[in-house]
Amino acid sequence: MVTAKEIAGAHGLSPEQLLDLYYKMFLARTVGQRERMLNRMGKGPFAVTGEGHEAAQVGTAYALTPGKDWVLPYYRDIGVALTIGMTPTDLLKAHLARADSIESGGRNMPSHFSSVPLRIVSGSAPVATQYPHAVGVALAAKIRGLDEVAITYVGDGGTSVGDVHESMNFAGIHKLAVIFVCENNQYAISVKWDKQSAVKDVAVRAAGYGFPGVTVDGNDVLAVYAAAKEAVNRARRGEGPTFIEAKTYRIVPHTSDDDDRRYRTAEEVAEWTAKDPLIRYAAWLTDNRVADQKQIEAIQAKALQEVDEATQIAEDAPTPDPASALRHVFVEDK
Amino acid sequence: MVTAKEIAGAHGLSPEQLLDLYYKMFLARTVGQRERMLNRMGKGPFAVTGEGHEAAQVGTAYALTPGKDWVLPYYRDIGVALTIGMTPTDLLKAHLARADSIESGGRNMPSHFSSVPLRIVSGSAPVATQYPHAVGVALAAKIRGLDEVAITYVGDGGTSVGDVHESMNFAGIHKLAVIFVCENNQYAISVKWDKQSAVKDVAVRAAGYGFPGVTVDGNDVLAVYAAAKEAVNRARRGEGPTFIEAKTYRIVPHTSDDDDRRYRTAEEVAEWTAKDPLIRYAAWLTDNRVADQKQIEAIQAKALQEVDEATQIAEDAPTPDPASALRHVFVEDK
Amino acid sequence: MAEKQMIEAVHDAMFEEMKRDSSIIVMGEDVGGGGVFRATEGFKAEFGEARCMDTPLAEAAIVGAAIGASLNGILPIAEMQFADFSHPAFDQIVSEAARLHYRSNGAWSCPITIRTPYGAGIHGGPYHSQSIEAFYAHVPGLKVIAVATPYDAKGLLKSAIRDPNPVLFLEHKKAYRLYRQEIPDDDYTIPIGEADIKREGTDITLVTYGMMVHHSLKAAETLQSEDGVSVEVIDLRSISPWDKERVLESVKKTGKVLIVYEDNITGGFGAEVSATIAQEAFEYLDAPIIRVASPDVPIAPYSGILEEYILPNAEKIAEGARKLAAY
Amino acid sequence: MAEKQMIEAVHDAMFEEMKRDSSIIVMGEDVGGGGVFRATEGFKAEFGEARCMDTPLAEAAIVGAAIGASLNGILPIAEMQFADFSHPAFDQIVSEAARLHYRSNGAWSCPITIRTPYGAGIHGGPYHSQSIEAFYAHVPGLKVIAVATPYDAKGLLKSAIRDPNPVLFLEHKKAYRLYRQEIPDDDYTIPIGEADIKREGTDITLVTYGMMVHHSLKAAETLQSEDGVSVEVIDLRSISPWDKERVLESVKKTGKVLIVYEDNITGGFGAEVSATIAQEAFEYLDAPIIRVASPDVPIAPYSGILEEYILPNAEKIAEGARKLAAY
Numbered sequence A, B: 001m002v003t004a005k006e007i008a009g010a011h012g013l014s015p016e017q018l019l020d021l022y023y024k025m026f027l028a029r030t031v032g033q034r035e036r037m038l039n040r041m042g043k044g045p046f047a048v049t050g051e052g053h054e055a056a057q058v059g060t061a062y063a064l065t066p067g068k069d070w071v072l073p074y075y076r077d078i079g080v081a082l083t084i085g086m087t088p089t090d091l092l093k094a095h096l097a098r099a100d101s102i103e104s105g106g107r108n109m110p111s112h113f114s115s116v117p118l119r120i121v122s123g124s125a126p127v128a129t130q131y132p133h134a135v136g137v138a139l140a141a142k143i144r145g146l147d148e149v150a151i152t153y154v155g156d157g158g159t160s161v162g163d164v165h166e167s168m169n170f171a172g173i174h175k176l177a178v179i180f181v182c183e184n185n186q187y188a189i190s191v192k193w194d195k196q197s198a199v200k201d202v203a204v205r206a207a208g209y210g211f212p213g214v215t216v217d218g219n220d221v222l223a224v225y226a227a228a229k230e231a232v233n234r235a236r237r238g239e240g241p242t243f244i245e246a247k248t249y250r251i252v253p254h255t256s257d258d259d260d261r262r263y264r265t266a267e268e269v270a271e272w273t274a275k276d277p278l279i280r281y282a283a284w285l286t287d288n289r290v291a292d293q294k295q296i297e298a299i300q301a302k303a304l305q306e307v308d309e310a311t312q313i314a315e316d317a318p319t320p321d322p323a324s325a326l327r328h329v330f331v332e333d334k
Numbered sequence C, D: 001m002a003e004k005q006m007i008e009a010v011h012d013a014m015f016e017e018m019k020r021d022s023s024i025i026v027m028g029e030d031v032g033g034g035g036v037f038r039a040t041e042g043f044k045a046e047f048g049e050a051r052c053m054d055t056p057l058a059e060a061a062i063v064g065a066a067i068g069a070s071l072n073g074i075l076p077i078a079e080m081q082f083a084d085f086s087h088p089a090f091d092q093i094v095s096e097a098a099r100l101h102y103r104s105n106g107a108w109s110c111p112i113t114i115r116t117p118y119g120a121g122i123h124g125g126p127y128h129s130q131s132i133e134a135f136y137a138h139v140p141g142l143k144v145i146a147v148a149t150p151y152d153a154k155g156l157l158k159s160a161i162r163d164p165n166p167v168l169f170l171e172h173k174k175a176y177r178l179y180r181q182e183i184p185d186d187d188y189t190i191p192i193g194e195a196d197i198k199r200e201g202t203d204i205t206l207v208t209y210g211m212m213v214h215h216s217l218k219a220a221e222t223l224q225s226e227d228g229v230s231v232e233v234i235d236l237r238s239i240s241p242w243d244k245e246r247v248l249e250s251v252k253k254t255g256k257v258l259i260v261y262e263d264n265i266t267g268g269f270g271a272e273v274s275a276t277i278a279q280e281a282f283e284y285l286d287a288p289i290i291r292v293a294s295p296d297v298p299i300a301p302y303s304g305i306l307e308e309y310i311l312p313n314a315e316k317i318a319e320g321a322r323k324l325a326a327y
């Protein structure tokens, strides 16, 4: 009988890492649910989370070296932020717009992840503007002779934006160490993919820029990890960019302001909820005897407790001083 | 021995049309040369022309129905404008910024072609902005149930612009009757194609939008015409867009302000001058006995005389009334 | 007469115009589903997908395609989901929509309407709160409107749709569901370029627009009741062209001017209003022209505490008016 | 001291900075070949392709990539080949470069320089002539400079490159080869935010910048010699931040203000200058604040006849100054 070690090894991971993947995914799920709950309780005016995207997010981010590689996520990437090393406390302080939120001190909307030490670059709301930033980061690394990789994320809607084309073209020309990720959940708010593109798999566009584009089951964390790992290796070897399309589904509304019943059926949501990447991966872990049910539940309990503690810390954290709104328009002289 | 009629028929054209193609190409060449000459004489402050592009321009435009189909050219498209029906006088009046220039009355730079009856839409200088306009024109035609085709042009440099991606994506989704042409002369001013794109043939990008992209020898007018004709037929049948990449070369500097010796060798220019689409097509016409040398020369003489007359008319035409600069910012009430 | 919220007035204006003229279409992100603010609720069912078109997420293409469609017999109303997201379309709006008519010597024209929710006060953060009128009022060939009441919204949106020029129509999103107002059931329009005196007064001329109209009216109320100062509140409504005549007339009457806008103070549209008055009504001025606007920080930080600190409100406006009254 | 044209000063400023700091690069269209105005002549030979990088024709990506590179130890100078072609990068400049520092509560910063030739008077038509300072001076988090002399160009470009914030550096293209000026051979900088009194005067304060500085100086000459009127000509040089103090000081001395700019009058930056004076120096004003600028038509029609008609020049400025003097 194959051991957990062998199974893990087949994926280039250790058994601990296989469990760590599940932990990160469950933690992301829990933080997302918590933000939506706090929003419903009226504690935060807005929530945008990534339930359903955990495999795509954790699987890609897990292939990176935190603090060395650069991450330019989009607003749904709770799983990316946590995998790289941001904490539930960081995210919940952002959700509650606390003064010491490392994301923005309450200036940016929640889920606009940022950490200088972790090289998670603060993002904006205009979709896809982070794509050229990732290109620039990688361009700088190339000029400076560093083997750092930049990964950037966008949704399927974002692939329609001109910046995405300009960025992929630029990165292709100079074989930059960029990984372009698209979390294709088949909707841009209410607009279905077939109204956004004439091609089924957006990854085919990479061929037009001279680098590989792969479409992967975005609900299969190990498949996503494998694709990302391969892309990171390519990038480190100086062979240039990779585009990764992770097909997935958001099993929650677009944001706390959205009513998804207006544009999709309960059946469709149910069908995808059944494909929940967490359930699927937990089953895989137990089926392959990497973990038993008790271990899974222990991980869940640990994550839940962390998020409970983080919620407390965040709620207790001070709100910004009103007059501080005037600061940091420009760099302040030391 | 095959007759001229048979040879022409093989291209879906009549012998007269085969000669007409040459006439249009030579006329375009002559107008371009004339504008550069007038510029050197200090009569027009600026000239941008298309010597070398004649086959790509005339060959594509010849497949259209003037006055019915819509044309959104770029600044190098003298051959397109003339083929659709603008006259040398129209172009030279624009070159000299005359008051009655139908392009712009002296407001736009020369070679910013425009004619309402011919459905040649006035363009701007920002590269590629006409691409989405062509999409909109075709969208309107579809909504209104008209079988009009919109053709739009851009250079290789223009293919890097975000608007091009957004336009091709939009047109692909709705299977709009748009023909996207790229006159790939391998340079964006001084920037060689390999610094603009990682792929050799930009036409491959069309696959990413769900419609055909064809790369054609842009110095072979009959090959270009065949590709355009096919694209027009597709569009009229409601089968959607086509992207046509015509590989060619500008055998003159970028504009009257450019010194191309700074970025390309005399050898390279000479090599392509030898591939001159006019010389090549004239040879084809005589080799195939569609015309003899005397006929060719007669066509050249006719074009030259027309351009001489047009020059006279344009030079004699009145300049704009200074105060008219204030008009047409907004639509004037009748 | 029926009581309507501003968002309903916007909805009705488009709905009625599309009923009247089958060449009118709406296009934008999520408009098919009714739009994120429900401005096009029911349009797809009524007019079909072709006339209520969900576009890809690509503002430059939305505006660019609208321009093209307008050349070929279609009258597009293009929606930018938030004003902040019109920035990617800046080139298409400034270089193309606004310049086509002029550059073609009047041969081509571009009768599109671009409508978009703008403005702060809803915890939208720095990308769902911006004012953009100052950018576009500076662009010749473009008309710019900013509304914050149901009546004005309906009458001016109809005028915008019928105008043969490109019009940027700004709807203050905080005003969408602020209150209900009686508006005529039958078709009416409000001429572009006409300001509206929302409150008559004799001591101070307060020039404003957008959401600040409501804050200014409250401030005027306070000054009347607490200080016995009579403030005339002028709602520009049209930013470009704007109603100089009406403003100058009022200034000549009061001799004191307070200009209120939500946008960043530096280079905001209120600067133009002030400069015009300083040149054309200088002799009538009894006091400095005072501007109350947001400080020069990105509008707006997400935190309600920070947002409230930077945005003008009735108190800050009243404070400015008192200074002026005391002068 | 050496005699330099402005384009040479621009070239030298970048060249010297790149010699000093190996993290500085230039990127843009055709910069490798020296640039269409020759600003980067010889850079590729001296610094190599990596530090003098030809980009694809894609302004949003040029600015966006510059932003990204600036986060990872590189100091990019991004060139927009013409100011008119910065429009496609509007979103990257306004939403990203200008807001990154603020939105991250000061954690991230974006020290890029975006330089671009702007302005009319060279028969460039409506797309090679635009002024863009009014758009960007309105954007918090961005610094904006506009120069038209060799000395100012070199000193301020060096300051822009060294500034830890994003700076938009506007070079009036008509001034590139207008004349030669003695400038120091050794390294010098000019503080951003400091205006320069290009001519002292006592009767009228003329506030201007860019190419209009030269026309204004000519007009001031004329007024002195023909009318005996003494005009103080202040060149703002920095548009954001701008030197309020120096301007207000002068206004308090003269009591009369003429504001001159090449851009369209409505919503141009001169409106902000006027509004500031009307609020902060009202008591000192002896006359209306007069603006001389281009009318509200796309700048500029290609025809020299039309272009000359709309652009301000020494005569039009002198006329405005005379009106003011006579007041």
Ligand SMILES: Cc1ncc(C[n+]2csc(CCOP(=O)(O)OP(=O)(O)O)c2C)c(N)n1
Residues within 6 Å of the ligand: A076, A125, A126, A127, A154, A155, A156, A157, A158, A159, A183, A185, A187, A188, A189, A254, C029, C057, C059, C081, C082, C085, C088
């Ligand atoms: C440029 C721009 N236009 C519009 C919006 C409004 N908006 C926010 S998210 C969104 C849909 C994005 O969909 P997708 O990229 O698929 O990401 P998802 O939310 O599905 O993960 C839209 C239209 C925006 N933020 N930016």
Ligand SMILES: Cc1ncc(C[n+]2csc(CCOP(=O)(O)OP(=O)(O)O)c2C)c(N)n1
Residues within 6 Å of the ligand: B076, B125, B126, B127, B154, B155, B156, B157, B158, B159, B183, B185, B187, B188, B189, B254, D029, D057, D059, D081, D082, D085, D088
């Ligand atoms: C958006 C934009 N950026 C820059 C320019 C300046 N410019 C004019 S033509 C040109 C090169 C265009 O090359 P290409 O598209 O290949 O056309 P070609 O001139 O070779 O026919 C550039 C950079 C412009 N007009 N528009």
Ligand SMILES: [Mg+2]
Residues within 6 Å of the ligand: A155, A156, A157, A183, A184, A185, A186, A187, A188, A189
């Ligand atoms: Mg999506």
Ligand SMILES: [Mg+2]
Residues within 6 Å of the ligand: B155, B156, B157, B183, B184, B185, B186, B187, B188, B189
């Ligand atoms: Mg080219």
